[in-house]
Amino acid sequence: MAEKIRVLLAKPGLDGHDRGVKVVAAALRDAGMEVIYTGLRQTPEQIVTAAIQEDVDVVGVSILSGAHMTLFPAIVDLLRQRGGGDKLIFGGGIIPDDDIAALEKAGVSKLFTPGASTVEIIDWVTRAVAAKKNDEKLL
């Protein structure tokens, strides 16, 4: 039995609906992944705690509120501080190209803009997780 890819989907900030996240959640599930959705208005603290406790491979963050330049770095930094630096972070939202470059430099692995299809997202997650090397020792 192949291992399941585990993904946390989170939606920080105060902007309204989570339709987009739910579509992505369903698509990743149908692609055979285990998807943990933590709901709206999550703080970076809550997102990072969930990512660590659930030992996910990937954290997907949706930000529509325009606060991406503060929220993404906050999540990346906190995750690293708390020992979860090996987890990949991807994001989605309306994000200008310059910001995308800056965020990818800051440690966000991949950003999807609103046109992205779920197939692209599934594909990226699958490949990125497969490429991750795992050198931790159990005993």
Place this chain on the structure above:
Amino acid sequence: MSLYTEFQGGSEVALSKIISHIENRREGYQEVLSRLYRTGGRMYRIGITGPPGAGKSSLVNRLAGLAAEAGHRVAVICVDPSSPFTGGALLGDRLRMQDIPLDKGVFIRSMGSRGSTGGLAAATSNVTVALDAFGFDTLFIETVGVGQMELDIIDACDTVVVALVPESGDAIQALKAGLMEIADIFAVNKADRAGSDQMVYDLQSAMEMKAVHSEWIVPIVATQATANVNLDELYRHLTAHKAYLEKTGLLAQKRAEQLKKKVERVLVKSIQRDIDRTLLNGAVLDDIVGRIMRGEDDPYSAGQALFRQYKFGS
């Protein structure tokens, strides 16, 4: 440093990764489990089961908070169904547990059922061993809540709470599903809805007809998980049931029974694996089936002959 060493130093990251090793049966997981088993045994395990939408997650949301406030080190495992077709799962219980004070160190882990049908995942009870060894003293386990007979919980818990809702016919449903037998406490949740009193009454009469095997009278508590009504009452019954099991020696007895079953399962699985590897490899079964279909052999004689061959080598 190894994960196990970091685990012993109290790293939550290491705990979480060790759980993944156990869940995926990665190389070395049994050795780790062997060590973890020897350092645990103090954690009290509470199971919550019941039909989908009864409010199991919402109840745990409140109960875990009450336990943490009372000074306990609390962990939660919630199991959701995996798709039998894709193996994927949407693990949504955590979404209903937003009031749990994570800053008090409560640890929540979601698991997909991954093909198990007894209400828990195959690895759930092993995961509890890791939580126990890590130092949590109180665990809540939420079952999948879709099956009729989610009985795994009996072997993994000390106290079982059955959550029901005041929908008509639910008491009868509970009777049929064997929930009467496994409940130590009933929570009739969504007491804000019509029919709650009736439901409590129906359960009471059903319980009165049940043969009484113990001094424990199964409490039936009407709760409203979302509005946080009567949850302290439910929590008091949990504490009382724990005290009852401890006082009567039933807790030790129950755990001894569970361990017996566990050892038995390990033994049977080892034998099964050995049989698959030695006796049944290749086309042995195909040959036998051919003979049976030609009327030259039958399943009973063939099975017995295989057993003799396995045990005595002839």
